[in-house]
Amino acid sequence: MADELQRSALVAKLTRPVAGLMATTYRWVDERLGVTDLVHQLLYEAVPKRGAWAYSLGSATLILIVLQITTGMFLLWTYVPSTTEAWQSLNFIEYHDEFAAIVRGMHLWGAYVLFVVIGMHMVRTFVSGSYKKPRELNWIIGVVLFLLVLGLGITGAMLPWDQAAYWTATVVTHVVSYLPIFGTQVQEILRGGPQMGPATLTRFFAIHIWLLPALLVPMIGLHLILLRRHGEHGSWVNYEGVEEETEAERAKRMANAEAPYPALPSDPGYAVPMDLDEFFPSQVFKDAVVSFGLVLLIFVMAVVIGAPLERAANPAALNYVPTPEWFFLPLDQLLVQFPQAWMIPVGVFIIPGIGTTLLMLVPFLDRTPGRQPWRRPEVMVPALFVVLFLVFEALLAVNRLFNL
Amino acid sequence: MSIAQKRISRRKFMILAINAAGAGAGLLIAAPIVGSILSPIFYKSKYPWVMVADIQHVPVGVPTAYVVMVDQGGDSWQVPKVPRTVYVVKLNLINQVQLIALSNVCTHMQCDVHWDINLNVFFCPCHGGEYSMDGTNIAGPPPQPLFRYQHKLVGNTLFIRNVLVGGS
Amino acid sequence: MPLIASTTPQLTQVPISTGMATALVALLMLAHVQFAAWQQGGYIILAVSDFMGWKRKSANYDRFSKGLVTALGATFAIGGSLAIFAVMILFLGLWGHFYVDLQKVLFWPFVGEAAAFVGEIICLYPLYARWDRLGHVRGLRVGLELLLFINASLQMLLINVVASYMLTPRPAFNLPAILLNPTEIPLEIHRFVGNIAWAGAVIALVAGIRLLLRSGRRPELRPYLDWMGHYGLIYAIGFTIAQPLVGWEYAKEIQLHAYASWYDMMLGGLSVAFLFQVFLLGSIFTVGIFYLWRRVRASGFRSPALAVCTVLSFGAWLLISTPSSLAWSYESVFAANANVPIWQGGLLIPWGAMIPWKLTALVAFTGVTIVALTIYLKYASRGKLRWGDAGRGQAFSLIAVGISVSLIMALMGFIRESSRGPFLITNQMLINQQQNFSPPSATGPALNGPASNAGVSIILPTELHP
Ligand code: HEM
Ligand code: HEM
Numbered sequence A: 001m002a003d004e005l006q007r008s009a010l011v012a013k014l015t016r017p018v019a020g021l022m023a024t025t026y027r028w029v030d031e032r033l034g035v036t037d038l039v040h041q042l043l044y045e046a047v048p049k050r051g052a053w054a055y056s057l058g059s060a061t062l063i064l065i066v067l068q069i070t071t072g073m074f075l076l077w078t079y080v081p082s083t084t085e086a087w088q089s090l091n092f093i094e095y096h097d098e099f100a101a102i103v104r105g106m107h108l109w110g111a112y113v114l115f116v117v118i119g120m121h122m123v124r125t126f127v128s129g130s131y132k133k134p135r136e137l138n139w140i141i142g143v144v145l146f147l148l149v150l151g152l153g154i155t156g157a158m159l160p161w162d163q164a165a166y167w168t169a170t171v172v173t174h175v176v177s178y179l180p181i182f183g184t185q186v187q188e189i190l191r192g193g194p195q196m197g198p199a200t201l202t203r204f205f206a207i208h209i210w211l212l213p214a215l216l217v218p219m220i221g222l223h224l225i226l227l228r229r230h231g232e233h234g235s236w237v238n239y240e241g242v243e244e245e246t247e248a249e250r251a252k253r254m255a256n257a258e259a260p261y262p263a264l265p266s267d268p269g270y271a272v273p274m275d276l277d278e279f280f281p282s283q284v285f286k287d288a289v290v291s292f293g294l295v296l297l298i299f300v301m302a303v304v305i306g307a308p309l310e311r312a313a314n315p316a317a318l319n320y321v322p323t324p325e326w327f328f329l330p331l332d333q334l335l336v337q338f339p340q341a342w343m344i345p346v347g348v349f350i351i352p353g354i355g356t357t358l359l360m361l362v363p364f365l366d367r368t369p370g371r372q373p374w375r376r377p378e379v380m381v382p383a384l385f386v387v388l389f390l391v392f393e394a395l396l397a398v399n400r401l402f403n404l
Numbered sequence B: 001m002s003i004a005q006k007r008i009s010r011r012k013f014m015i016l017a018i019n020a021a022g023a024g025a026g027l028l029i030a031a032p033i034v035g036s037i038l039s040p041i042f043y044k045s046k047y048p049w050v051m052v053a054d055i056q057h058v059p060v061g062v063p064t065a066y067v068v069m070v071d072q073g074g075d076s077w078q079v080p081k082v083p084r085t086v087y088v089v090k091l092n093l094i095n096q097v098q099l100i101a102l103s104n105v106c107t108h109m110q111c112d113v114h115w116d117i118n119l120n121v122f123f124c125p126c127h128g129g130e131y132s133m134d135g136t137n138i139a140g141p142p143p144q145p146l147f148r149y150q151h152k153l154v155g156n157t158l159f160i161r162n163v164l165v166g167g168s
Numbered sequence C: 001m002p003l004i005a006s007t008t009p010q011l012t013q014v015p016i017s018t019g020m021a022t023a024l025v026a027l028l029m030l031a032h033v034q035f036a037a038w039q040q041g042g043y044i045i046l047a048v049s050d051f052m053g054w055k056r057k058s059a060n061y062d063r064f065s066k067g068l069v070t071a072l073g074a075t076f077a078i079g080g081s082l083a084i085f086a087v088m089i090l091f092l093g094l095w096g097h098f099y100v101d102l103q104k105v106l107f108w109p110f111v112g113e114a115a116a117f118v119g120e121i122i123c124l125y126p127l128y129a130r131w132d133r134l135g136h137v138r139g140l141r142v143g144l145e146l147l148l149f150i151n152a153s154l155q156m157l158l159i160n161v162v163a164s165y166m167l168t169p170r171p172a173f174n175l176p177a178i179l180l181n182p183t184e185i186p187l188e189i190h191r192f193v194g195n196i197a198w199a200g201a202v203i204a205l206v207a208g209i210r211l212l213l214r215s216g217r218r219p220e221l222r223p224y225l226d227w228m229g230h231y232g233l234i235y236a237i238g239f240t241i242a243q244p245l246v247g248w249e250y251a252k253e254i255q256l257h258a259y260a261s262w263y264d265m266m267l268g269g270l271s272v273a274f275l276f277q278v279f280l281l282g283s284i285f286t287v288g289i290f291y292l293w294r295r296v297r298a299s300g301f302r303s304p305a306l307a308v309c310t311v312l313s314f315g316a317w318l319l320i321s322t323p324s325s326l327a328w329s330y331e332s333v334f335a336a337n338a339n340v341p342i343w344q345g346g347l348l349i350p351w352g353a354m355i356p357w358k359l360t361a362l363v364a365f366t367g368v369t370i371v372a373l374t375i376y377l378k379y380a381s382r383g384k385l386r387w388g389d390a391g392r393g394q395a396f397s398l399i400a401v402g403i404s405v406s407l408i409m410a411l412m413g414f415i416r417e418s419s420r421g422p423f424l425i426t427n428q429m430l431i432n433q434q435q436n437f438s439p440p441s442a443t444g445p446a447l448n449g450p451a452s453n454a455g456v457s458i459i460l461p462t463e464l465h466p
């Protein structure tokens, strides 16, 4: 009954600005497509009330990926995936097509901001213990999403086929040759031959614009479906006092839960946040503010700084110093630290591999009862060391490259 | 009874057929794709000799860089030749002078190394690998000495081809 | 580029031999470094403890923070006067030339340093004098502590610029290059984590000693002292985890940019000191993990995993303490022409080699300690460790870790300062009379040392004349 009322109020709202014929047309379409129901489903959800600004990072990530896909599609209007013409087509953009240059700048800065924001989203869900029962699988999907986005970043960096791109591609495709047994073969498959060549670029182009996005988009869908299934967990501020709660109080809270809560199975007391708010407009407002700020930042950076284009790839240049993209600095530093034949795979496969595996297994390794970070030292302390490790590696890499 | 049984087995048959059709179609699509992915492994490469320089111009004990267009191998439809730097080195050994043509591709992650006149080593800017004049890896991450191009001398003219042999 | 002497004012030298002056300066600086490091590390531990006491409403944390702030106030007074004394009397009086030259290159870092000193007093004094009253606004107090830490970190950053510049100088009057000279960031990280570990070790040391001496007389203190030792030790070994990584990188940068110093440290006369240093590092990890294992046992839990960690760490300790040769240094092995393994009549011990064995041991320490710490924290955070259970063994372990950290700090200072010898600033100024000096060559003489002569290859004649 309440649902019906809400629904007709929504119909009235959606048709308010348009009178007469337009309203009739809307109703006609709505009866056949169910637009109102869809909007209703998407917008009218309960979300936790406190700490909501921190929960806007997920939708900011989403918006940035949409931005990447959109700008990427329109870069394809000019970009030619060929070793002889890729650089020339982008060089043309830089000097003769100001708007396309901004699009290109937004694609690059969008990627940079995306890495920061997805990292923050990850840290935020980690610190608030959002991966705990029943959201374990959503965390794992998140890790896969993270790896896909990293893959998009590195394959994208190869596409301009300038010096930076060429050497990034060389190093990345040579790393795999240290795989045991099949190393050389995998390298030849990725390069399309024993050495870097035209086939290398077409391969990574296909991976960047088709293969990885085709995996990314459905995975995001799954991430969001699961999010809707369990409801937003929020963080410890939404569950203050659950330990002191009596059975009766808890039962009452569960019984009064709005959809999609209660999230089950979950630890006692954590199925429903203490205070709920509306997703629309409360949460969406915050999401909109944050996303707008980020898009504005990206736009400004694209206009002011833009995307650099170095000289065209030249395998024989002697005075060029290759530097990796900043988000790959920690991995590059590992290459420095693990010298000589048999230790190299330790640095490039074993350590990052163990790290990724542990990251995926976090929901199963963390058996702490509470949600507050200071009551979970056995996960927060090792995580702090991992973060410190990455930061230190990046700083050391900056230092090394600056002083070459 | 018998009709119901028959229906069920019919049902089972259809389910089986759906699975088989799906698997078959998937296989038909996947087989050529996998083949095309793997094809680079089976490419045959030919590497012709290319001229580098007159070795009389190469001083003893000073690695000298020449850029030559070498065949890059594999099966590409364009730019079959790429510029590569060859370091021609005359090593001053105890009682003879020896000539080698070093590839300047770092054996670590294949960046370009260059002869650093201050440090007196081949230096790789990527991760700080260092090689001595004859290509021996002496510091940093490189796992092997620099590779050498196969070379031949016709009179005083040096020819190489893009076939690398292990150094030292 | 040599620093210009002509514009340096003529300073009267105090009538004291250069050797004595050097020893005095060195002693004073070592003492000063230990104070300053404790100060910086102590501030962040203070902020964290106060925050935890606030959020977890724990009496141990509250009591500890109050004790710590008193101690920090007292040590600041001593350490600060030591610093002023060092600058005023020793540097200006004994090493005037050096100080004035350094001042010219590093003017702004020094100004920042002095300003940060004032900031430190402004933040620390209210905490020290009005601790309980500030407790009414707990957030403010924690904020002030954080500010104190940030301030001390800035101070450390600036002085690290000076210290790293002396080892790997860059062209004078190019400020970005000076600020980001090759060893600045490695030194910065190295000291940043090192200071926190050192402060933790001091806390563990104090708790260990008090456990041994006091608890007989005042048994009611036992639970608190036991907790304090555990708390300090977590910082001590936790932050040492980062050291193998950073130290490795630090050495690499020195190798690339100050080869002579690196050669001295790794292959030359200082290599014995270096060996002792990695021995101490192994001792911190191994004794620390041993403590974790036995402390859990003292409260009645058997943890085979922690026992395995202790054994692994012990193995890595043995590996890393193995000298690479039977001689005093690799230099002398090379001079004796005996660089083959001992069983072939030489002097080398192959598994004492840096790559891959010492590197493997370093990686092992890092991994094992993270695992051990995680397991231990699990016991601690579930309230399974009854405070007061610790025995004499744990007290001795705490003391051993504390002493090891203290020794390693002094030793590292010694290694870094003497590796530059005979220079005070690499290639630019000699210690001896601090005169100006033009660099003999860009990289120093040792580059053509033994390493690069190895492996001259013979090419087959067929390859030459096909
Ligand atoms: C393509 C990248 C991603 C997108 C578009 C995305 C999107 C979202 C959105 C919109 C939310 C809900 C709002 C919020 O809590 O911030 C969310 C929640 C969540 N995300 Fe992501 N995410 C991405 C990557 C990741 C990654 C890398 C992880 C972790 C490894 C992750 C783990 C989670 C978890 C555990 C939640 C549940 C949070 C809760 O219920 O409190 N996501 N995600
Ligand atoms: C999460 C998604 C994505 C990320 C993180 C990403 C990242 C990047 C990066 C870092 C570059 C290099 C830019 C430069 O160095 O100038 C790049 C280039 C490119 N990307 Fe993407 N990208 C994404 C999605 C897409 C999609 C979906 C498309 C196509 C539909 C696309 C098309 C392109 C093209 C054509 C280029 C080459 C043009 C250029 O270098 O400016 N990207 N991408």
Ligand code: FES
Residues within 6 Å of the ligand: A335, B106, B107, B108, B109, B110, B111, B124, B125, B126, B127, B128, B129, B140, B141, B142
């Ligand atoms: S690529 Fe040359 S050292 Fe890594």
